[in-house]
Amino acid sequence: MSERYHAVFKCIGCGETYPLDEIIYRCRKCNELLEVHHDLEMLRDARSASDWRALFDSRVGTTQWPYGSGVWGKKEFVCPEVDGENVISMFEGNTNLFWAKRFGEMLGMKDLWVKMCGNSHTGSFKDLGMTVLVSMVNEMIRRGKKIDAVACASTGDTSAALAAYCAYAGIPSIVFLPANKISTAQLVQPMANGAIVLSLDTNFDGCMKVVQEITKDNTIYLANSMNSLRVEGQKSISVELVQQFNWEVPDYIIIPGGNLGNVSALGKGFSMMLELGIISKKPTIVLAQAQNANPLYQSYLKGFKEFAPMVPQKTLASAIQIGDPVSVRKAIAALQSFNGIVEQASEEELADAAALADRTGMFNCPHTGVALAVLVKLVKGGVIPKDARTIVISTAHGLKFSEFKVGYHEGTIPGVSSRYANKPLLLPPDTDKVREALAKELAARKA
Numbered sequence: 532m533s534e535r536y537h538a539v540f541k542c543i544g545c546g547e548t549y550p551l552d553e554i555i556y557r558c559r560k561c562n563e564l565l566e567v568h569h570d571l572e573m574l575r576d577a578r579s580a581s582d583w584r585a586l587f588d589s590r591v592g593t594t595q596w597p598y599g600s601g602v603w604g605k606k607e608f609v610c611p612e613v614d615g616e617n618v619i620s621m622f623e624g625n626t627n628l629f630w631a632k633r634f635g636e637m638l639g640m641k642d643l644w645v646k647m648c649g650n651s652h653t654g655s656f657k658d659l660g661m662t663v664l665v666s667m668v669n670e671m672i673r674r675g676k677k678i679d680a681v682a683c684a685s686t687g688d689t690s691a692a693l694a695a696y697c698a699y700a701g702i703p704s705i706v707f708l709p710a711n712k713i714s715t716a717q718l719v720q721p722m723a724n725g726a727i728v729l730s731l732d733t734n735f736d737g738c739m740k741v742v743q744e745i746t747k748d749n750t751i752y753l754a755n756s757m758n759s760l761r762v763e764g765q766k767s768i769s770v771e772l773v774q775q776f777n778w779e780v781p782d783y784i785i786i787p788g789g790n791l792g793n794v795s796a797l798g799k800g801f802s803m804m805l806e807l808g809i810i811s812k813k814p815t816i817v818l819a820q821a822q823n824a825n826p827l828y829q830s831y832l833k834g835f836k837e838f839a840p841m842v843p844q845k846t847l848a849s850a851i852q853i854g855d856p857v858s859v860r861k862a863i864a865a866l867q868s869f870n871g872i873v874e875q876a877s878e879e880e881l882a883d884a885a886a887l888a889d890r891t892g893m894f895n896c897p898h899t900g901v902a903l904a905v906l907v908k909l910v911k912g913g914v915i916p917k918d919a920r921t922i923v924i925s926t927a928h929g930l931k932f933s934e935f936k937v938g939y940h941e942g943t944i945p946g947v948s949s950r951y952a953n954k955p956l957l958l959p960p961d962t963d964k965v966r967e968a969l970a971k972e973l974a975a976r977k978a
């Protein structure tokens with residue numbers, strides 16, 4: 532049945548096409564990025580919009596391989612080429628929407644939701660793209676392509692996902708990490724999954740340069756998001772989001788961005804649903820950047836007329852400490868077609884927003900902190916109306932960033948005053964002293 536649908540790589544510059552099982556990351560004619568292009572006519576002919584919606588709804592929660600995955604539950608829209616047997620999946624996706632009731636109330640909002648993409652196998656949304664990429668590699672190996680390993684440069688989460696999916700498939704993986712710029716959890720994940728872990732004395736952009744050289748040898752396949760197979764998997768969050776609201780499109784979606792693959796994917800998912808008549812309304816997409824790594828924000832201020840890569844400053848939001856984003860052109864196109872807004876957050880703003888939201892039951896990574904800080908700014912500034920249905924994309928699980936959390940609550944992050952810090956009370960094992968301390972704490976919380 533999957534043979535009925537067809538997709539190819541298509542250059543975003545000159546439109547040249549290449550088969551999906553070709554080892555290619557950029558157009559051979561004009562060097563632009565490729566995107567996966569689906570045969571929309573065929574998809575339109577196969578099922579009506581309401582039949583597609585019903586099919587996708589019927590697959591949620593199933594164990595029927597591979598449709599129980601939030602990504603492969605939309606296989607026809609994502610990567611129809613892969614044989615079901617070759618899919619490498621951990622039933623990623625289908626992450627919950629967290630109704631941010633108390634956080635929303637603080638801002639006067641009633642319809643604020645956080646899409647918990649970090650509640651996934653390796654703790655970040657990177658799983659959504661990696662399942663597609665590694666499945667396609669597995670498919671290519673089965674078709675006789677000579678691929679010895681899959682490699683990526685990473686700010687931490689891509690390498691964790693690559694290592695896990697390759698370990699599941701039994702394919703060797705190689706990860707290039709900037710030394711001392713990722714969290715302990717992110718370093719230990721690829722180590723545990725048996726990847727070849729290379730720690731380079733540079734930043735992400737430096738690692739990216741080396742991995743692009745190394746993967747010119749076609750036996751080592753490149754897994755960075757310039758590889759548009761990942762964008763296809765990540766695109767499923769748009770479909771999933773709308774599906775979770777009974778196919779109603781939200782008003783605003785706020786997403787943190789660094790290399791800008793994820794915001795491109797979000798836009799691509801909505802564009803495809805619009806083209807197929809699955810939805811008829813456009814959301815506004817808001818891209819949130821750390822002030823210390825804000826090349827797209829700078830470009831936005833100039834109406835996207837120019838874009839200048841920068842050397843990023845250190846940011847707590849380490850996964851978006853990127854100054855030369857590979858998907859910038861796709862991201863600008865996505866923002867332009869969805870009323871795009873770009874806003875930034877300082878280190879203190881992102882740390883406080885994450886901590887304040889944690890007090891309402893969340894446990895946020897710093898990147899989600901960036902998105903939450905941007906939300907606060909835009910609501911207080913009247914850009915996002917209080918009654919708008921607004922979704923914040925949470926990109927990773929807070930537990931991957933325990934150093935950030937501990938540093939905040941211990942008040943040891945330079946330049947951050949930690950106004951919502953909550954330190955443990957050090958007390959003797961004495962009932963009276965404990966009672967006294969509790970009375971004081973409870974009174975303080977009432978005030």
Ligand SMILES: *Cc1c(COP(=O)(O)O)cnc(C)c1O
Nearest residue numbers: 688788789790791792793926927
């Ligand atoms: C990768 C990542 C991002 C940024 O996504 P891009 O596609 O690079 O813009 C944001 N948050 C987390 C936790 C990530 O791992």
Ligand SMILES: [Zn+2]
Nearest residue numbers: 542545558561
């Ligand atoms: Zn081209």
